[in-house]
Amino acid sequence: MSSASLHTLAEFRSQELSATAWAFAQLRFQDQTLHNAIATVALARIRYLNAQTISNIAWSMATWGVTDEPLLTAISSPAIPRISMFRPQELANTSWAFAKLEYRDQPLFYALSAESLRKLEQFTMLDLANSAWACASILVLHWPLLDSIASASISKISFANCQDLANTSWAFASITFSHRPLLDAISAAALPRISEFTPQNLSMTAWAFANLAFVDEHIFTAIGEAAILILFDFEVRYISSLLWSVSQNAVLQDLLGEMNRSEPSVLSMPWNTSVESAACEPQGCKLKALICKLASALVFRSAEWKGHSLCSLANALWPVRPLSISDVDTTCVIQPDLWSLVENLWIAEIDRVALAISAFKEVPVDPGVYVPALQATGCFHAGPYYTQYLLEKLGIPNASLDFVASSRARLFAVRMSDAKCDVGIMCYVDCSMTAAGFEGTPPPSVVDQMQFISGKQLPSEVQSSSCVSRASLLVSAPLMHDRSGHAEFLALCKLVMLIEDSLGIDVHSAPERARVQGTVRLYVDRHPCLSCTGAFWQFRALFPGVTFNVAFEWRAAAARGR
Numbered sequence: 001m002s003s004a005s006l007h008t009l010a011e012f013r014s015q016e017l018s019a020t021a022w023a024f025a026q027l028r029f030q031d032q033t034l035h036n037a038i039a040t041v042a043l044a045r046i047r048y049l050n051a052q053t054i055s056n057i058a059w060s061m062a063t064w065g066v067t068d069e070p071l072l073t074a075i076s077s078p079a080i081p082r083i084s085m086f087r088p089q090e091l092a093n094t095s096w097a098f099a100k101l102e103y104r105d106q107p108l109f110y111a112l113s114a115e116s117l118r119k120l121e122q123f124t125m126l127d128l129a130n131s132a133w134a135c136a137s138i139l140v141l142h143w144p145l146l147d148s149i150a151s152a153s154i155s156k157i158s159f160a161n162c163q164d165l166a167n168t169s170w171a172f173a174s175i176t177f178s179h180r181p182l183l184d185a186i187s188a189a190a191l192p193r194i195s196e197f198t199p200q201n202l203s204m205t206a207w208a209f210a211n212l213a214f215v216d217e218h219i220f221t222a223i224g225e226a227a228i229l230i231l232f233d234f235e236v237r238y239i240s241s242l243l244w245s246v247s248q249n250a251v252l253q254d255l256l257g258e259m260n261r262s263e264p265s266v267l268s269m270p271w272n273t274s275v276e277s278a279a280c281e282p283q284g285c286k287l288k289a290l291i292c293k294l295a296s297a298l299v300f301r302s303a304e305w306k307g308h309s310l311c312s313l314a315n316a317l318w319p320v321r322p323l324s325i326s327d328v329d330t331t332c333v334i335q336p337d338l339w340s341l342v343e344n345l346w347i348a349e350i351d352r353v354a355l356a357i358s359a360f361k362e363v364p365v366d367p368g369v370y371v372p373a374l375q376a377t378g379c380f381h382a383g384p385y386y387t388q389y390l391l392e393k394l395g396i397p398n399a400s401l402d403f404v405a406s407s408r409a410r411l412f413a414v415r416m417s418d419a420k421c422d423v424g425i426m427c428y429v430d431c432s433m434t435a436a437g438f439e440g441t442p443p444p445s446v447v448d449q450m451q452f453i454s455g456k457q458l459p460s461e462v463q464s465s466s467c468v469s470r471a472s473l474l475v476s477a478p479l480m481h482d483r484s485g486h487a488e489f490l491a492l493c494k495l496v497m498l499i500e501d502s503l504g505i506d507v508h509s510a511p512e513r514a515r516v517q518g519t520v521r522l523y524v525d526r527h528p529c530l531s532c533t534g535a536f537w538q539f540r541a542l543f544p545g546v547t548f549n550v551a552f553e554w555r556a557a558a559a560r561g562r
Contacts, residue, residue: 047078054079055090055097062097072101076108083115091116092127092134099134106140113142120148125156129164132171139481141175150179157185165190166201166208173208176425183212187219194222195229202227203238203245210245213252217287220249224290231297240309243294243316250287251319288320288332295320295334305345307378314346315383350386353377354393357534363541364473370534374477379530384553387527391550394537399521399551403430407523407551414451425454425526427487431495433518433546435503445518446502450494452487473507474538477531488524488532492539495520499543507542517545525553 049057054075061068079086079094086094095112098105116123116131123131132149135141153160153168160168169186172179190197190205197205206223209216224246231239295317298305305313320332321339356373382390388398407428414426429452434445474492476484483489499505499516506512520539528536528550540548 049078051079051082051086051090055086055094058097059093062100065101067101067103069103072098072103072105076105079108080111083111086112086115088116088119088122088124088127091119092123092130095134096130099137102138104138104140109135109138109140110142113140113145117142117145117148120145120152123152125153125159125164126161128153128156129160129168129171133167136171136174139175146172146175146177147179150177150182154182154185157189160189162190162193162197162201166197166204169208170204173211176211178212178214180214183209183214187214187216191219191222194226197223197226199227199230199234199238203234203242206242206245210248215249215252217249217253220246220287221290224287224294228293228297231294236298236301236304237309237312239294239298240305240312240316243291244312245316246287246291246294247316247319250285250291253287285332291316291320292331292334295338298338302341302345305342306349308380310342310346310349311379311381311383311386314342315385317342318385346386347389349377349379350382350390351393353379353382353530354390357537358394360537361541363538365475365538367475370475371477374530374534375479377530380479381527381529382533384527387533387552390533391536394533396536396540397549399523399549403521403549404523404551408525408553410449411451411523411525425487425524427452427491427522427524429491429495429520429522431498431518431520433499433503433516433520435505436515436517436545444503446498448498450491452490452494454485454487454490473542474535477534479529479531483529483531486529486532488522488528489535491522492535495539496542513543514545516543519547519549521549521551523551527552 058072058075061071091112095109095116098108113135120128128149132146132153135146150172157165165186169183172182186205187209194202202223206220208214209219223242227234227239227242234242295313298313317334317339320334321343322333322336356377359373360370381387391398410428411426428449430449432445432447434443436443473496474489476482476486476489478484496507499513500507503516505516522536524532536548536550540546
């Protein structure tokens with residue numbers, strides 16, 4: 001059939017071309033020659049294709065995993081002016097297709113988002129799930145649309161299948177968008193069907209709830225018990241992620257239990273958690289026992305532990321590690337031999353990561369060499385329990401406890417005063433720097449305090465792109481996704497700009513940079529990722545006369561997210 005279609009494809013009407021592409025994609029039939037032929041014919045007719053044909057061809061290409069850039073670029077031109085003609089399914093499928101192929105056409109995405117918002121009442125649960133997943137995957141964050149998707153999904157949650165539930169929870173968690181009514185609805189819908197979830201569904205859902213600090217012992221227990229029954233069907237990356245998520249929830253339950261028994265402190269409270277969610281018992285012990293059961297099966301797969309999976313595993317098992325001989329017989333502590341094996345492997349991995357970063361003595365670093373070196377580690381971060389160890393290996397000292405306390409208070413006040421800061425990782429920086437080497441006149445100096453949120457500065461003076469272009473001395477490494485918009489990286493870029501503008505330093509000259517003296521203290525309310533940790537190293541190497549201190553929020557509930 002494929003061969004026959006190839007010979008007559010140019011004679012197909014647009015509807016027949018669309019139907020052929022859809023049918024072969026639906027069957028997951030892979031034929032590169034057919035893919036190329038359909039793309040070529042579609043590209044030649046792109047100006048005359050209707051909304052359904054455009055959507056079907058885009059969906060087919062994404063299902064095949066074929067990124068035909070000329071075709072994808074050409075789709076945008078006719079699609080945007082005809083966007084009002086797209087039906088709900090066509091809007092959702094087109095968004096999903098471009099996101100699946102990681103093709104970021106921002107004008108098209110904004111047009112799709114605006115039209116989806118107008119037609120959202122007609123969306124099915126699948127359309128809603130696919131649209132949320134697309135927005136989160138490609139990081140085109142249309143907040144009114146996302147808020148409306150969350151509300152609309154609640155009324156249609158009974159029509160969701162397991163993949164819809166997992167995708168929807170993952171989408172909102174990956175952008176740290178906490179919508180408690182939606183999470184309650186997903187949890188209620190997932191519980192009676194948890195045995196139908198695949199390993200990936202279980203892992204994604206658990207990760208989403210943990211990332212949003214959603215405390216619900218019932219759903220986490222159900223996910224863990226379902227995982228035990230199919231444990232050997234799990235890839236290591238899914239089981240380590242699931243373990244991490246259950247571990248986070250257990251520790252968060254302990255934290256909330258402590259708060260229930262004592263005076264609550266807003267500064268020790270996870271940002272996305274409310275005191276009223278502490279109705280569960282202050283124990284977390286049942287979940288810790290579940291972690292031990294899940295972990296015991298992993299010893300047979302130790303050869304597969306590496307990179308990010310090993311990171312998740314070590315940080316997940318930290319709360320149930322044995323602290324003394326008396327711990328060994330309890331159900332909430334893993335066996336010492338297993339813990340020793342996991343931690344020794346992870347410490348060795350962190351040591352290799354530190355060597356990979358510190359090997360770059362010459363700054364600015366060469367992106368063509370530096371980025372692949374970080375990507376080759378297979379790690380995205382060191383996790384909350386080991387980030388301090390990594391910073392120490394790199395010689396980056398911790399900031400004082402007084403600075404940490406005042407920074408927490410400042411960021412909490414910002415979140416309370418600005419609704420736009422409810423989501424996203426935040427960073428606070430204070431600096432006092434001067435340029436040495438001026439004779440007879442007071443040297444120029446700069447003293448400043450700034451706060452940043454991932455994706456933008458507060459206030460919105462400098463966007464990520466302008467920071468990066470001005471401060472090209474710093475290199476961000478895309479580890480699974482672009483990390484140049486992380487709050488810590490934006491802060492460092494702004495500091496380079498301040499040094500250049502306020503101190504009159506030519507930041508591209510090493511002797512000039514060596515004249516900068518002073519102190520920079522940085523606090524971030526999540527553990528920094530590997531890209532940002534590498535940027536810390538670069539900044540310190542660029543300005544050796546500046547004392548640079550870093551502190552981060554070490555609480556287990558503070559998941560990295562995006």
